[in-house]
Amino acid sequence: MAVPFILRKNALTEREDDYVAKPVVFNSLTQNEIIQKVVSRHSSLNKSDVLVAVQAYESVIHEELIQGHNIVSPMCNISLSISGVFDREITEFDPNLHHINLNYKPGVDFRKIGEQIELIKIEAAEIIPDIKYFEDSETNTQNDKITPGAAAKIKGSRIKTNQEDVEEGIFFISEDAVSHRVESFLRNMPSDAIFNVPKELTAGKYKLQVRTKMDGKTLHIGELDFDLTVD
Template sequence: MATNDPKKHSITGNLVANMLTEREDDYTFNVTYTANRTIKDLCKLAAAGKSKFTASELESAYNDLKEQAKTELFTSATVEFGFTNNMLGVDGPFIGPEAKFDPAVNSVTMRCIPRTEFKSDLESISVIVGQVSEGLPTITKVTDVVTGEVNARITPGGSLNGTGKRVRIVGEEGKPVGFFFINTNDQTEKAVPMTALSRNDPSYFSFIIPSLPDGSYYLEVATQAGTNNKTLVKEVRRNRFPYVLTVGAGGSDRPEIE
């Protein structure tokens, strides 16, 4: 018998000690992601499902809609596209009634607000809490040396100083260890060369920020360092700093987990 009840969804993940607070019983929830889907992937999946269009037709239609959405957005319309309502804004101070836009202190930004229908969908998702992940490397704070900003904007080519627990980069040959910047839009990854590390201690690190296009990024640390500085754990342990780091004018400095 057919039903109109919405499909039930669930997400799983593990608890990780929250090093950003002083409570010893405070944890954050790290979602276990199952895949990374691009627009091309979604078109292929939809075409293989119930869609009457081919993957190429769906992608072509999406690209046409995206270009039209950009045209409308960039001419001051508010645009419903994807999961959000999108609009432009201008950040920075305007001093005095005759103030002009100054690129040195002002910037055009995109503001995205989740659409109401998806907010209600989120309330219906069940969350399955797995085990507590112990001993993960954890970054607690980063400071951009060029600007002095903390947990916010970063400057490619400048130094980034950080503090944390078990953040010393060590590992067996061939293992993917180090610091990595993950683009929040397309999930592309940029590794920090080990030669860029100027300090590599269990609780402190410093490195030169690699060349990164304007945008927003997560910083992740991967290491085989154990609780005992003289030993290595069997597998690489990787963890994400919960603040979004921004290059240029775009992005947000709000944490992923509040």
């Protein structure tokens, strides 16, 4: 199956001949959905056993990362880094000024997946929600910071959602693929939305998605081009 993509004007430049390609995402799989697919392909496995194995695997990785160890696996490689300015050689780590980051890279079995993907170009018009920018009211920044619990705004097109349908909405997607749905709206219109950021967001990077059934049946997903960060 070919993966569709669209071309959009590069918002970071003023050049008329500068476009960026963006895959059209129609679906995002949760861990439970992936496990269900595994079980459906292997009759000797049951969902409970697979879930226990996955949780045990993740628990070991979590413990090793806390010990400062890097992870090298066929799926992904995870390493630690420290960001922030240390103004003197004797400066100690200060969690208010410095941050420990997790860096993810594809593992050996996943590095060449891109070579196996077939692409097909489609027209952008009326296909997916188009998010132009995200604005955080607390830090007064665009496409950068997120403040949990604070008011925020997005601008774009085709971004109005039906809040009575739990599949639709504005979602913040964490690095471990957990979706956090916006529950409190001040404005919900096709070209802009004002809402309160979910309070439960913790430090890390997030993707921002708008999911809407523009035709009343098919779920269409638009994603902001920028990663957003909770400090």
